Amino acid sequence: MILSAQNLSVAYKTDSGVVKAVNGVSFDVAKGESFVIVGRSGSGKSTVVSAIMGLTDMDGGKVLSGKIMYGGKNLLSMPFDERRILYGKKISVVFQDPQSYLNPVIKVGRQIEEAVVVHNRGISKKDLSSIVNETLKKVKLDDLQRIANSYPHQLSGGQKQRILIAMAIINSPQLLIADEPTTGLDAAAQKQILDLIEELKQKLGLTLIMITHNMKVAKKYSDKIAVMHNGEITESASVKEIFENPKSEYTKMLIEAQS
Ligand SMILES: Nc1ncnc2c1ncn2[C@@H]1O[C@H](COP(=O)(O)OP(=O)(O)OP(=O)(O)O)[C@@H](O)[C@H]1O
Numbered sequence: 001m002i003l004s005a006q007n008l009s010v011a012y013k014t015d016s017g018v019v020k021a022v023n024g025v026s027f028d029v030a031k032g033e034s035f036v037i038v039g040r041s042g043s044g045k046s047t048v049v050s051a052i053m054g055l056t057d058m059d060g061g062k063v064l065s066g067k068i069m070y071g072g073k074n075l076l077s078m079p080f081d082e083r084r085i086l087y088g089k090k091i092s093v094v095f096q097d098p099q100s101y102l103n104p105v106i107k108v109g110r111q112i113e114e115a116v117v118v119h120n121r122g123i124s125k126k127d128l129s130s131i132v133n134e135t136l137k138k139v140k141l142d143d144l145q146r147i148a149n150s151y152p153h154q155l156s157g158g159q160k161q162r163i164l165i166a167m168a169i170i171n172s173p174q175l176l177i178a179d180e181p182t183t184g185l186d187a188a189a190q191k192q193i194l195d196l197i198e199e200l201k202q203k204l205g206l207t208l209i210m211i212t213h214n215m216k217v218a219k220k221y222s223d224k225i226a227v228m229h230n231g232e233i234t235e236s237a238s239v240k241e242i243f244e245n246p247k248s249e250y251t252k253m254l255i256e257a258q259s
Pocket residue numbers: 012013014019020021039040041042043044045046047048059060061096213
């Protein structure tokens with residue numbers, strides 16, 4: 001197992017009361033697999049991602065119970081300094097909305113460089129520029145000079161998502177988490193981004209946790225699927241098992257709704 005969530009519960013305090021967004025969720029992700037969490041909007045998928053990335057407090061939430069084990073340690077009780085080294089280096093994430101995770105007033109080339117420098121203080125200019133160029137090629141961005149010299153608003157949605165993917169893989173992580181990585185893209189761009197993630201996973205030997213609301217995406221890109229509904233995992237099994245022999249009514253309904 002590379003990552004294991006055990007009995008995770010997360011709540012948000014809102015003006016109209018406490019929202020229990022994730023309720024007793026457990027799952028295991030094996031090294032090298034593509035683990036897909038599928039569920040409708042509001043089912044708690046991003047809340048799980050946020051907990052893995054140690055961002056629950058920042059999002060105004062609170063972990064009520066549970067553990068997220070990685071490399072024999074509970075991420076939820078790890079001291080900040082230890083966690084800081086992990087994120088972006090061993091565990092990386094591509095968030096749902098690229099626009100809000102890129103700084104609008106800094107050129108994207110510098111933002112990618114920064115993702116490297118955070119974990120490699122003292123890297124030479126030459127090494128930095130070659131690793132950035134290599135990574136931009138890996139995510140299949142051409143016209144590298146122009147892209148690197150652009151501000152986020154000068155790029156298309158697909159290009160921005162490729163920049164975020166570049167930033168996520170540039171320090172050679174073990175685990176890549178992609179939260180609805182194709183939100184807001186047209187169908188062709190969605191397929192390109194998903195195929196790119198799949199290809200990078202194979203080439204770089206990554207373990208992938210991908211979040212989607214789309215059963216077809218889950219079917220095509222996963223080894224194992226967890227179905228989330230109202231903050232709970234209603235069913236978790238191999239892709240074959242889920243589609244050929246779904247156990248819960250909810251899973252059956254999702255499959256039928258999207259076939
Ligand atoms: N920062 C927040 N403050 C208050 N409530 C929140 C916050 N973030 C999420 N929620 C609530 O928690 C529940 C789960 O939200 P979450 O974003 O995890 O769902 P999701 O499955 O990722 O949905 P989507 O597919 O739309 O991205 C929802 O009811 C949502 O309204």
